[in-house]
Amino acid sequence: MPELPEVQTTVDGIYKKTKGYTVVDAWTDYNSPSHAEKNNIKNPAFFKEFKKKISGAKIIRCSRRAKNILIHLSNQYTILIHMKMTGHMMFGQYSYSSSKKKDPWSPATLDPKHPLNDPFNRHIHLVFTLEKQSPSQSESKHLVLSDMRKFAKVTLIETKHLEASPDLSHLGPEPLEEQFTYNIFVKQLEKRGKAPIKQALLDQSLISGIGNIYSDEILWAAGVHPQSQFLNIPQPQRKKMFLYTKEILKKGIDFGGDSMSDYRNIDGLPGAFQGQHKAYRKTKSVCEKKGCGGTILRMVIGSRSSHFCSDHQKMF
């Protein structure tokens, strides 16, 4: 599922592929007005306005805040995309078939082995048609959102109001920024110092961008049991948690994200971090820590599954 490293990889990919392109059209089949928020393209009236406002605008920059993709347009608006569980963005050439009611968009290529033909890439519910305005490159390209379970949220915010918007204003600091120091890490986690540390790490208002996979991996590396309370964790383990938070998130980016589930990059290709897991979804396997010999267990904490070593992850 897209966490900080997957979203960062996506954002970098979108920027590389789409900078300088102009949005000329948008299409969606998200349509759940009974549950949709007012400011979400799942609301048909909102989508109509959304499409009108983004059409003709140029993509000038792309950035990330927590697990949100931010596509900044030349007209002072920013498209905000939260991919939730199963969303991922891809860039390429697609064609539309009006005869197919379900998933009518497919890659223009017919080669079944082409990465865009991966079944996980065939749940396209949002399409931006992009054009370069130079006559030599007038061919249309598409930036699409594949989202098997349709949890994604897409909205449009005036760029100057971004940080103050309800989507971003509650978010805690970015763990990979230089300003994110050990003191800030401690200060943030102390706010929920009595909650299981697993839940505190997932709390986006404390630290941004960590999800279920990376929190399991950070706690495994630091040797901390997921049910420990932060207030009881001694300083050496706290320092390890801090260092591994940065290190493991960076490693996730270096490996191109985690595709154990359905995350794919901008080209429709899987990342490789799933091969690096030490804990997440390794239930019943032998702990890989040198000389440990423990077993990876699974436990539900805060209605999220948590994976940890029975032996070297200590309860504090």
Added chain:
DNA sequence: ACTAGCCCCTGGGAGC
């Protein structure tokens, strides 16, 4: 001010 639990959604896997 907490937290537990529901909800959105669909494909994959287990069990029969």
Added chain:
DNA sequence: TGCTCCCAGGGGCTAG
């Protein structure tokens, strides 16, 4: 083979 049921979970929301 095919049906039913359970599970995956980010984050918004409500109820307690």
